[in-house]
Amino acid sequence: MLSVEKLSCIRDERVLFDDLSFTVESGELVQIEGHNGAGKTTLLRIIAGLGNTDEGRVCWNQEDILSAREEYHQELLFLGHQTGVKRELTAFENLAFFQAMHTEVGESPLGGSAQVFGDDALWQALAHVGLAGREDVPAGQLSAGQQRRVALARLWISNHRLWVLDEPLTAIDKQGVRVLERLFLAHAQRGGIVLLTTHQDMFTDSDQLRKIKLGQ
Numbered sequence: 001m002l003s004v005e006k007l008s009c010i011r012d013e014r015v016l017f018d019d020l021s022f023t024v025e026s027g028e029l030v031q032i033e034g035h036n037g038a039g040k041t042t043l044l045r046i047i048a049g050l051g052n053t054d055e056g057r058v059c060w061n062q063e064d065i066l067s068a069r070e071e072y073h074q075e076l077l078f079l080g081h082q083t084g085v086k087r088e089l090t091a092f093e094n095l096a097f098f099q100a101m102h103t104e105v106g107e108s109p110l111g112g113s114a115q116v117f118g119d120d121a122l123w124q125a126l127a128h129v130g131l132a133g134r135e136d137v138p139a140g141q142l143s144a145g146q147q148r149r150v151a152l153a154r155l156w157i158s159n160h161r162l163w164v165l166d167e168p169l170t171a172i173d174k175q176g177v178r179v180l181e182r183l184f185l186a187h188a189q190r191g192g193i194v195l196l197t198t199h200q201d202m203f204t205d206s207d208q209l210r211k212i213k214l215g216q
């Protein structure tokens, strides 16, 4: 369970949020919404352990993420505006690199042994994001939208329980959004959590996505 406890954040002498508290349980899909500049990215970065708060704390399974940093980062996949895609590696090599970095020997946070995905799964992940036929192109030669898709392909080979995704739908077409919706639902059904921001519509069935509004 993720809990945000009495968070306050001031940037540029402006209060972005004050005394903000909420919890997210296993199996939930949650969208942080708000206008441009409301503080969505700031909040997600704090939740990912990358930003400072003025007050309050973030806990994962009742432990402050700043004191249980290592365990938390084994369960967290954060996708921010900077995708971390390596320009000199091909799309396929980027996924192989991600897998090598994130597959710990031992137990998966999602239960059972940490799954090591074979080459087929990596090819398939790239196909899911519409990059079939572009697997061997250096990422630096792909468009910005295609590089973003390489980053999103990591979700298909992720053992992490908590996905924190800042604008994952940027440059993704409607069909791509439907594919991601199905992936997010499957992740929630196996006990995962998705916390995201987006300015696009997703999940026509509003029961599937809980919304938390900033800047009311």
Ligand SMILES: Nc1ncnc2c1ncn2[C@@H]1O[C@H](COP(=O)(O)OP(=O)(O)OP(=O)(O)O)[C@@H](O)[C@H]1O
Pocket: 011, 012, 016, 034, 035, 036, 037, 038, 039, 040, 041, 042, 043
């Ligand atoms: N490091 C920083 N120093 C000063 N101000 C900052 C910093 N980071 C963010 N801000 C300010 O905080 C406010 C919130 O920014 P943030 O990126 O969190 O908004 P957002 O809700 O994600 O916006 P958008 O929908 O446009 O992506 C903005 O006014 C921004 O200028």
